[in-house]
Amino acid sequence: MRKALKFVCALLSLLIALLVVSCIRTFLLTVSRSAAPTPCHRNESQGYITSEDAWPRFKKALQFRTVSNAPHVYNRKDLQEFVTFLLQSYPQVFQSPHVRRDIINEYSLLISVSGKNRSLTPYLLAAHLDVVPVVQEEWTHDGFGAEEEDDGSMVYARGAIDDKSNVIAQLEALSFLISKGIQPQRGFFLAFGHDEEVGGHDGAARIAEELWKRGIHDLDFVLDEGLTVLKDLFQGLPNNIAGIGVTEKGSLHLNLSVHSEGGHSSMPPKQTSIGILSAALAKLEANQHDIIFDEMTHNFVESISLDMPFPLNVVTSNLWLFKPLVARALAKGVSESMVRTTTAVTMFQGGLKPNVIPPTAWAVINHRIHPKQTIAEIIDRNRAVVNDKRVTITPLPGSYNAHPVSPHHPKKDRPYRLIRDTLLQIYPNVVTAPLPLVANTDTKHYLSFSKHVFRHNPIVLDVKTELHRIHGRDERLSKANLESAINFYYHLMMNADSDEHPDKSHSHSSEL
Ligand SMILES: N[C@@H](Cc1ccccc1)C(=O)O
Ligand SMILES: CCCCCC(=O)O
Numbered sequence: 001m002r003k004a005l006k007f008v009c010a011l012l013s014l015l016i017a018l019l020v021v022s023c024i025r026t027f028l029l030t031v032s033r034s035a036a037p038t039p040c041h042r043n044e045s046q047g048y049i050t051s052e053d054a055w056p057r058f059k060k061a062l063q064f065r066t067v068s069n070a071p072h073v074y075n076r077k078d079l080q081e082f083v084t085f086l087l088q089s090y091p092q093v094f095q096s097p098h099v100r101r102d103i104i105n106e107y108s109l110l111i112s113v114s115g116k117n118r119s120l121t122p123y124l125l126a127a128h129l130d131v132v133p134v135v136q137e138e139w140t141h142d143g144f145g146a147e148e149e150d151d152g153s154m155v156y157a158r159g160a161i162d163d164k165s166n167v168i169a170q171l172e173a174l175s176f177l178i179s180k181g182i183q184p185q186r187g188f189f190l191a192f193g194h195d196e197e198v199g200g201h202d203g204a205a206r207i208a209e210e211l212w213k214r215g216i217h218d219l220d221f222v223l224d225e226g227l228t229v230l231k232d233l234f235q236g237l238p239n240n241i242a243g244i245g246v247t248e249k250g251s252l253h254l255n256l257s258v259h260s261e262g263g264h265s266s267m268p269p270k271q272t273s274i275g276i277l278s279a280a281l282a283k284l285e286a287n288q289h290d291i292i293f294d295e296m297t298h299n300f301v302e303s304i305s306l307d308m309p310f311p312l313n314v315v316t317s318n319l320w321l322f323k324p325l326v327a328r329a330l331a332k333g334v335s336e337s338m339v340r341t342t343t344a345v346t347m348f349q350g351g352l353k354p355n356v357i358p359p360t361a362w363a364v365i366n367h368r369i370h371p372k373q374t375i376a377e378i379i380d381r382n383r384a385v386v387n388d389k390r391v392t393i394t395p396l397p398g399s400y401n402a403h404p405v406s407p408h409h410p411k412k413d414r415p416y417r418l419i420r421d422t423l424l425q426i427y428p429n430v431v432t433a434p435l436p437l438v439a440n441t442d443t444k445h446y447l448s449f450s451k452h453v454f455r456h457n458p459i460v461l462d463v464k465t466e467l468h469r470i471h472g473r474d475e476r477l478s479k480a481n482l483e484s485a486i487n488f489y490y491h492l493m494m495n496a497d498s499d500e501h502p503d504k505s506h507s508h509s510s511e512l
């Protein structure tokens with residue numbers, strides 16, 4: 001008994017010692033933290049664009065039903081009308097001598113803006129014209145009505161976030177640039193694909209082919225839709241988090257099917273194909289893939305740790321001691337998709353009639369694969385978890401592993417620094433962080449042009465009230481968000497000109 005007591009006391013005093021060391025370490029880290037340097041921009045007086053003129057154009061854009069249903073299956077009529085609308089809405093852009101526009105594969109739009117300084121490698125901003133379907137009975141607004149809130153501050157429609165806001169914002173920024181008589185030093189492309197939501201094979205893939213054919217084999221950087229500025233990702237965090245997608249997870253569509261004897265439902269087997277398949281799916285949902293806390297997650301947690309309130313700041317800034325605890329916390333809620341391969345049963349079909357034993361049943365699972373895992377690993381583990389020979393597991397075409405990680409040192413890597421600093425110009429108080437995008441984008445078609453590929457949507461979304469609207473019901477965007485997006489792209493177009501040769505004489509003592 002005495003021995004046990006001594007052991008408990010020793011353990012307790014060790015725990016207390018570790019906690020004291022952690023608190024002291026957090027305190028020292030906090031006081032020694034250099035004040036975040038005001039981002040240095042050579043174009044301070046860039047001006048500001050209001051969204052007054054853009055707002056009606058944005059609302060009109062949202063009313064085109066540019067729905068993609070499956071690869072090569074999309075609303076061609078509305079895509080055609082949407083592109084015609086864009087060409088007619090920005091005459092000063094498409095009449096400019098510095099702008100060339102090409103319709104690619106009938107419905108995609110490639111806008112080439114030539115720069116004054118041909119020696120500068122051009123960059124590419126991507127967005128997409130198509131949207132996912134609307135389940136109207138789930139919505140409280142017409143999914144393509146572009147109805148506004150009473151005070152005109154918000155518009156409801158599919159595509160408001162994903163991704164027509166970026167199509168319009170990029171065009172408005174270019175239009176403003178041209179209206180000021182500015183021809184950029186560094187040329188760039190606006191690449192609007194028309195089937196991103198079904199893999200981009202007809203749109204972005206063909207834009208990439210066109211660029212390659214033209215002899216464009218290098219891009220300074222690529223920026224597409226992606227992570228947004230997130231409000232309240234974690235309770236208690238005073239500042240919003242601007243995730244910059246420096247890679248994106250892989251995507252795997254798996255078909256699970258069961259074929260068994262049919263027959264009269266009055267003489268049923270113990271389990272029909274529907275029952276067998278349902279049990280398999282339940283096992284996969286109950287046995288989620290492993291939590292992976294890699295160096296990117298580690299860096300992310302540390303980058304926000306000192307902004308968190310006590311005791312979260314102590315816990316998150318001492319991962320040497322609290323990593324298992326933080327990993328478990330991250331594996332809940334929205335952040336779960338950052339730390340594991342996700343499993344989403346998205347389709348299920350089976351059964352013919354109430355009195356017929358179903359000979360077949362099938363389902364589709366969508367896995368978004370963590371950058372540290374591969375398609376093969378996921379399939380192997382699924383098979384082990386299901387452990388039922390009656391269930392056939394087949395990968396569907398169009399699956400791919402995670403992307404390479406783009407260089408993302410906030411000072412040394414110029415393209416990352418350019419995007420980060422431009423974000424800080426629009427959102428001065430956010431915490432920027434390099435992260436994997438948990439979804440997928442058209443960037444998969446541009447990876448051979450640059451190692452600097454980023455995924456970010458420059459709008460602020462409240463995690464609790466907005467994220468579920470992406471591909472969900474009542475998608476919406478505020479006027480303030482559209483305005484911020486326009487100004488982000490305009491500042492990016494201006495800042496992209498001045499970073500080619502970092503001005504050595506220009507330095508800040510507190511620079512990172
Ligand atoms: N943006 C879409 C792209 C995609 C289409 C089809 C399959 C997988 C991904 C998504 O992330 O969902
Ligand atoms: C906002 C994130 C979007 C991810 C890519 C897509 O679904 O179009």
Ligand SMILES: [Zn+2]
Binds near residue numbers: 132162197471
């Ligand atoms: Zn989407």
Ligand SMILES: [Zn+2]
Binds near residue numbers: 128162163196225
């Ligand atoms: Zn999208």
